[in-house]
Amino acid sequence: MKVLVIGGDGYCGWATALYLSNQGYEVGILDSLVRRHWDLELCLETLTPIAPIQQRLQRWQDLTGKAIDLFIGDITNYTFLEKSLLQFQPDTIVHFGEQRSAPFSMIDREHAVLTQVNNVVGTLNLLYAIREHFPDCHLVKLGTMGEYGTPNIDIEEGYITIEHNGRKDTLPYPKQPGSMYHLSKVHDSHNIHFACRIWGLRATDLNQGVVYGVLTDETGMDELLINRLDYDGIFGTALNRFCIQAAIGHPLTVYGKGGQTRGFLDIRDTVRCVELAIANPANPGEFRVFNQFTEQFSVGDLALMVKKAGNSIDLNVEIHHLDNPRVEKEEHYFNAKNTNLLDLGLQPHYLSDSLLDSLLNFAIKYQQRVDNNQILPKVNWR
Ligand code: NAD
Ligand code: USQ
16 A cells, blocks of 8 residues: 655654655655755754754665655645656655644744644645545644644544434534644545545544654664654653753753643554554545544643652653643643544554653753754744
């Protein structure tokens, strides 16, 4: 089966492309490399030194004998997208290729517009290209748990059955996203749902939680295959940031009270969830939604776990509660369903002392690359 991984030079996409290639799928990567450009523009660098995509792919081929096709370009450019798809002839398209940082999208009007145009137009182009040339192709799209926000009721997987004035229907679950980025994902979901309902396309929206970790079997095979690991205040995410902060002796940056609760998963489960979605495709006309996370934690609890793990390897870890730069509930109900992927056979890697230990040691190994000026959050929602 031929799988095109859009955004395959990024954190989730790179790990997924190699994993799928190793599993025997014929893989292509399409990426504009714009994320590397945004890093340069904002003077940010991943903790890990990542090789240019062409070198990464050459190394993968030298090590495994498996070739991965490469298409460098922007999916908001329809001519490029159409040409690449016609050349590659995908059976499945996995779409990671978006601007994915909430703080980036909240810098100012320009960054909000950039985020929504990049994400919404890119996905719309993809829907039109699939409709025109590959109507049977399965679209596996990375959405986010943040589409739902933090409602005071249980979060279902995409849909909720409602009784109203004596009548009953199953409808899209209400969305209350918390950033211009998260909003772009809601807009995508509506557009993909439309394409399935009206044109009969098949799609799976993977509402992923916050990903942590860096090593997968494949990216750990060689230094040139190493994955990115963001720790800065724009692209770094909670648990990864806390481990790197602990490694360099920076107090852990819990925003506000720290009761914010989210779904989390290990990057080794990201790649497996995507494969499960590919191997069990949605039906024609079906817009399927899976909540892709394995455990729920509050950021305050995560900070305590990192402190404990740090102490056990003789790191002195402090926790600071900063004024919250975001507008979000800091104490709230959160109970999200995640049974669809488990039913397909996902066997989660739960957060463990050994994972925290390995992430901390990984961070210690590259600590000289950390720029302390990039740790505190600089983008304010208000
Ligand atoms: P990333 O920034 O590391 O990778 C995204 C990749 O997409 C980059 O290589 C970038 O160059 C590429 N890209 C962006 N816009 C493009 C365009 N218009 N055309 C072609 N390529 C483009 O991000 P990530 O952390 O790997 O996230 C991947 C996807 O997973 C995103 O859609 C994100 O919303 C979703 N997701 C990520 C997380 C997480 O914790 N990292 C959690 C939930 C969902
Ligand atoms: N937070 C802290 N301290 C930090 C960083 C974050 O307390 O140093 C808090 C935030 O205020 C927030 C929570 O941790 O309440 C999560 O923030 P995050 O930066 O780890 O993640 P988020 O902005 O939600 O975005 C990340 C990815 C995004 C993905 C999303 C999944 O960047 O692409 O969509 O996780 S989810 O959160 O489930 O929507």
